[in-house]
Amino acid sequence: MAKKSYGLETEIVHSKFTDDPHKASVAPLYQTATFKQKSLTEMGEYDYTRSGNPTRTHLQNNLARIMKANDAFAVTSGMGCLDVITKMLSPGDEVIAGDDLYGGTHRLLTYLKDKGDLKVAHYDTTNTKLIQAKVTTNTKMIFLESPTNPLIKVVDVKSIADHAHQVNPDCIIVFDNTMMSPVLMTPLDLGVDIQYESATKYLNGHHDIMAGVIATRSSKLAERIYYVINATGCGLAPYDCWLLSRGLKTLAIRVERQEQNCQRVAEFLQKIGFKVRYTGLESHPQHELHQSMCRGHGAVLSFETGSIKVSEKICELTDIFGISVSFGCVNSLISMPCQMSHASIDAKTREERALPEDLIRLCIGIENVEDLIDDLTKALLKAGAVKINSKDELYNAVSVQVQAKL
Ligand SMILES: Cc1ncc(COP(=O)(O)O)c(C=O)c1O
Numbered sequence: 001m002a003k004k005s006y007g008l009e010t011e012i013v014h015s016k017f018t019d020d021p022h023k024a025s026v027a028p029l030y031q032t033a034t035f036k037q038k039s040l041t042e043m044g045e046y047d048y049t050r051s052g053n054p055t056r057t058h059l060q061n062n063l064a065r066i067m068k069a070n071d072a073f074a075v076t077s078g079m080g081c082l083d084v085i086t087k088m089l090s091p092g093d094e095v096i097a098g099d100d101l102y103g104g105t106h107r108l109l110t111y112l113k114d115k116g117d118l119k120v121a122h123y124d125t126t127n128t129k130l131i132q133a134k135v136t137t138n139t140k141m142i143f144l145e146s147p148t149n150p151l152i153k154v155v156d157v158k159s160i161a162d163h164a165h166q167v168n169p170d171c172i173i174v175f176d177n178t179m180m181s182p183v184l185m186t187p188l189d190l191g192v193d194i195q196y197e198s199a200t201k202y203l204n205g206h207h208d209i210m211a212g213v214i215a216t217r218s219s220k221l222a223e224r225i226y227y228v229i230n231a232t233g234c235g236l237a238p239y240d241c242w243l244l245s246r247g248l249k250t251l252a253i254r255v256e257r258q259e260q261n262c263q264r265v266a267e268f269l270q271k272i273g274f275k276v277r278y279t280g281l282e283s284h285p286q287h288e289l290h291q292s293m294c295r296g297h298g299a300v301l302s303f304e305t306g307s308i309k310v311s312e313k314i315c316e317l318t319d320i321f322g323i324s325v326s327f328g329c330v331n332s333l334i335s336m337p338c339q340m341s342h343a344s345i346d347a348k349t350r351e352e353r354a355l356p357e358d359l360i361r362l363c364i365g366i367e368n369v370e371d372l373i374d375d376l377t378k379a380l381l382k383a384g385a386v387k388i389n390s391k392d393e394l395y396n397a398v399s400v401q402v403q404a405k406l
Pocket residue numbers: 077078079080102104105145149176178179197198199200201210211212
């Protein structure tokens with residue numbers, strides 16, 4: 001009889017783990033650097049944790065399953081993933097990258113470019129025709145992110161990947177799936193060769209570890225990725241693997257609740273007149289393209305107030321939303337990307353890429369959504385970003401409630 005395949009939510013919770021002699025119901029933590037050999041000539045499966053560790057293998061097998069990959073590798077951070085991937089390139093290689101990539105990604109690519117290691121060209125990846133026109137037989141890698149952090153721009157992944165592979169079958173399409181997580185997107189189904197994610201975000205979900213995951217269906221690429229990880233020693237440590245396995249179990253339910261909350265907050269902010277960037281809103285210019293690639297919209301949105309000072313005040317006046325970088329955690333966060341997560345992109349480049357200095361990014365958690373909306377309303381009112389308008393029913397109700405609390 002064919003093996004039954006389960007839904008992603010079930011697969012995430014029921015991690016495959018069968019070979020423990022004591023039948024432990026949670027995969028044990030092998031907190032060890034070394035493994036004894038049976039004899040001088042007989043090696044076991046593991047010898048040294050840099051090369052491999054059962055706790056890491058357990059995690060990686062589960063990640064590969066939920067990412068629909070053949071192989072997944074856990075490393076020390078999301079940026080560690082990009083470091084491993086770029087180490088697979090050769091001096092002078094030409095790569096194409098988006099122009100709204102996460103600030104740290106931009107920083108590492110710029111570092112490699114400035115050292116003369118790589119030729120990096122950044123383009124607006126929402127312009128599919130432009131990217132397609134820029135791919136040549138010399139393009140070795142293309143770095144994509146969708147929706148982008150923090151401008152929530154959507155990339156037509158399949159059209160770009162298919163075209164690039166037609167022009168150069170060896171061109172490696174690299175996709176950063178941190179913003180969606182495997183619950184909402186399977187980039188490997190869209191022609192991506194290597195998917196990576198900052199597991200510091202949704203995958204772990206509790207902001208108590210740094211981690212990154214690289215996944216691929218190609219055995220050749222997997223071999224090269226493993227080689228770099230073992231050679232450089234950036235494999236995730238056993239305890240962090242164990243914590244990540246634990247966090248992962250609630251991934252589906254966390255993402256579902258975070259997304260529901262985010263949709264409500266996005267609608268609230270839009271209704272009271274802000275320009276909100278969130279793919280869950282029909283007003284998002286690429287709402288449909290996003291829906292055609294993903295199973296949901298995630299829990300990160302950004303909006304502008306029109307004034308840096310007002311945005312700063314809002315951030316400082318919230319109680320529940322913590323001022324913090326990162327996202328994908330159970331608790332809600334507020335930040336100003338130009339001063340925080342994307343400060344590593346210089347001001348001139350930020351301006352060229354139309355990254356608004358007053359942009360506020362909200363990363364929504366699993367709290368009570370009414371509390372979140374009340375908290376934001378209070379901050380918006382106190383910062384002078386909104387005023388009470390008695391003609392607007394919903395706006396009025398929230399404001400009156402908040403007024404009573406002030
Ligand atoms: C989209 C995206 N990719 C990659 C990273 C890097 O991940 P890490 O912080 O785990 O190195 C981040 C944030 O840091 C991110 O937001």
